[in-house]
Amino acid sequence: MAFLLYRLGSFAFRRRWWVISAWLAIMLAVGGAAVAFSGTLTNNFTIPGTESQRISDRLREELPEAVGGTGTVVFTTDDGAPFSGEQREGVQSALADIAELDGVRGVVDPFDVADQVASGAQELDSGRAELQASEQQLVAGEEQLAQGQAQLDEQRSQFEQARGQLPPDQAAATEQQLAQGQAQLDASRTELESGREQLESGRTELELAQRQLEATSGVELLSEDGTAAVASVQFEQQINGVSPELRAAVQEAAAEAGSAGVGVDYSKEIVEDVSGIVGATEAIGLAVAAVVLILMLGTLIAAGLPLLMAVVGVGVGVGITFALSGIIEMNSISPVLALMLGLAVGIDYSLFIVNRHRTQLLHGMDLQESIAKATGTAGNAVLFAGITVIVALAALAVPGLPFLTVMGLSAAGTVAVSVIVALTLTPALLAVFGRRIISKRRWAKAQDHDGTAVDVAGSGSSASDEQAARGAGWGGIATRKPILTVLAGIVVLGVIAIPAAQLRVGLPDGGTEPADSTAFQAYSTIGEKFGAGTNGPLIVVGSMPETADEAELTALRLDVNDLLREVPDVAASVPAAVSEDGRTAIFQVIPEEGPASVTTEKLVRDLREATTGFEDQTGVAISVTGQTAANIDVSAKLMEALPVYLGIVVGLSLILLLLVFRSILVPVIATAGFLLSLLASFGATVAIYQWGWMGGFFGVTNPGPILSFLPIILIGVLFGLAMDYQMFLVSGMREAYVHGDDPKAAVRIGFSHGARVVTAAAIIMVSVFAGFVFSHLAMVRPIGFGLAFGVLLDAFVVRMTLVPAAMYLLGERAWWLPAWLERILPDVDVEGAKLLREDKERETVLV
Secondary structure, eight states: OHHHHHHHHHHHHHTHHHHHHHHHHHHHHHHHHHHHHOOOOBOOOOOTTSHHHHHHHHHHHHOGGGSSOEEEEEEEETTSSOOOHHHHHHHHHHHHHHHTSTTEEEEEOHHHHHHHHHHHHHHHHHHHHHHHHHHHHHHHHHHHHHHHHHHHHHHHHHHHHHGGGSOHHHHHHHHHHHHHHHHHHHHHHHHHHHHHHHHHHHHHHHHHHHHHHHHHTTSOSBOTTSSEEEEEEEESSOGGGSOHHHHHHHHHHHHGGGGGTEEEEEOHHHHOOOSOOOOHHHHHHHHHHHHHHHHHHOSHHHHHHHHHHHHHHHHHHHHHHHHHTTTSOOBTHHHHHHHHHHHHHHHHHHHHHHHHHHHHHHTTOOHHHHHHHHHHHHHHHHHHHHHHHHHHHHGGGTTOOHHHHHHHHHHHHHHHHHHHHHHHHHHHHHHHHGGGGSOHHHHHHHHHTTTTSOOTTOOSOOHHHHHHHTTOHHHHHHHHSHHHHHHHHHHHHHHHHGGGGGOOEEOOOGGGSOTTSHHHHHHHHHHHHHOGGGGSOEEEEEEOOOOSOHHHHHHHHHHHHHHHHHSTTEEEEEEEEEOTTSSEEEEEEEESSOTTSHHHHHHHHHHHHTHHHHHHHHSOEEEEESHHHHHHHHHHHHHHHHHHHHHHHHHHHHHHHHHHHOOSHHHHHHHHHHHHHHHHHHHHHIIIIISOTTHHHHTOSSOOOEETTHHHHHHHHHHHHHHHHHHHHHHHHHHHHHTTOOHHHHHHHHHHHHHHHHHHHHHHHHHHHHTTTTOSSTTHHHHHHHHHHHHHIIIIIIIIIIHHHHHHHHGGGGGOOOHHHHHHSOOOOTTOHHHHHHHHHHHHHHO
8 A cells, every 4th residue: 555655646746736626626516515505404313213203203194283393482571570561562572473484383472371371260260150150059949849849749648638528520620730730840850950960061071171271281381470481483394494594583583572671582492503613712723733733843834734634624524514414414513523523634644744754855855755755654654544533433323323323424524535635635735835845944954963863764773763762752751660650640541530430411402502692591591480391391192092072082181191290200291282083192291300300311211111000090001202302312322322332443443453563462552541541531521511510611501411422422533543643653663673673662762753743643633622612512512622632631641651651561572463363464564664665675776
């Protein structure tokens, strides 16, 4: 591969303008495709096969009006007093305007609901009074009937006693009168019995209405103190399909209520706009990277080249991602992750080639030969490192979770583009810049030290190598007392990793938004005025038995609702809707605590486990869905996939490093170090974003579960980057060892060769990732922190401290490999040593 890349570098030198033009054309084509075909990004995460998704799909077929996207508008009085008549009119006028927008299915007016509840209560009171009056009339009628019957019975008794003394005609007439009287009494009795039945029927209807009113009033939309009101806006499409224009129109219409002295806040579903993925803080990270490059390389041209390569790689990679978002449902994290990695590896990979080229030029190598050889040597390492990152990211598809697959493949594609840019466009631009890639001061310094530097092919021993072997620099410090260094490093990483034992995962809600955002204000107001659980209602779906009796169906729904209210940790439950055939009923269940709490997770499990009990008592089987339940299901699935993915990554790490370094212990040390830095990164992330340590600095206003797919992303990305640094550092150690240096001296010499560029690369990588720690997208922040802190620990604590100390401690044993295994392993020439060796042999022949 080194010879092929050598020829590629030579081709890029000769056809520099052709290569530059080709990349310019590619950028224009990708940019046009991104503008023409990009779709709407989403922050919804679903996994086919989970109960919540299965029930949601069922509702989409049986009750489609119940599954449209829903957002919330929160109205509050500015003066803290209950809503005045003018304020109420302002709110209702704004809601009426929202209801008329195209794409809005309906709006729930909190004042109308409150009026309906109050009217229902009045109607119940009126009905109760009417029933009481009817009851009194029935009782009076029954008393009169009893008195009439008694009188008639007395008359009949007297008649029977005197029948023998009466003339036949008079007796017949009297008997007829008594019969008529009895018939009248019987008719009255029948009428009273019918009235009694109607009364009982009315009482039953009243009791049913009372239960319905109690159930409906379980979820309030107007706060008890009358200072806050919550309006629900239901869209015709799923929330991820709601256009930014419609979201903006809803906000504009609702804001009209502000003129009446009403504060207006919106839930994250309404204000969420993930169309922009770069903010001001990301630019700060790039600025830090630029400063590091200038300090390392000395010229603006040399420093700007890796940055330009990163921008080109990201522009093409992320552009392709956006172009595909029109045909593939894509969450907002996919392009952001691609952007993060594209910037980081794009700068680093180009830096490795530029640094090698500069070193060769300073040692007198011809320009074309230097570019070609830098592409064949450092470019070979870049290719291998890039493949490592790509494989780790592509392996995110292994768990079989669609959104994670898209996320991993989009990031892997961007890294692949960055590798291709580094191997083609970088050599072409190096040819254009020529000797200007090195400052005049550095050229002068190189001439002053002519003859003291080692040949780039590695022949001979330089003064710097001798100093490194004696223990100069950080490599000497780390290996001076290797046992102490290893123990100290393990203890430090272990202590930082302690919080990882309490890792909880979940998906973001309004509580994770910045404290000054309208989404956070809406979330806080709802939690304060209506209860924390109102921010994360559960949707319980009941499979109702077939019945033609509407009253029986209503009573059954209320029976189920009563049972739901009795479940622990349920604050309220409301019958929400029923399908036309009456076979599917929806209940809105409000948990006691918020959507990310432990008790809400437990409640979802309890409800699902209770379906058998519900069916035994009512004949109704229940299922749980809704956004809160879906988030819990997604988090659970991701945690189930985590061990599998970690096993894949660890196995890949061992095999990869075994091939590269032809050693048993080097892969074990490298993988153990990766696991230590990974756990430490988890620990720090938990301490800040779950526990709230230093929350004020990092903008964590409402600590809660860690983003559910953060652990699996950290594993994939940190693995790829850790292996990059491992190869760039340890390959130098192996090269020194192979060339005959003492095994322990080889560790220090190899470290000195790669430490400077790896340090700069790691600082750049940390800076780029750290730029996302304060991103405008709340979900991105913990990802940026986890990656930045993980790279910081892995590069400086593990690769540049623990690994050299462990390798020094092992000495020659670090390179032990069974003879039978050495025979069957292919020779992977990562650094292009064969290319350098052939050049050396060619020079010897010429001499």
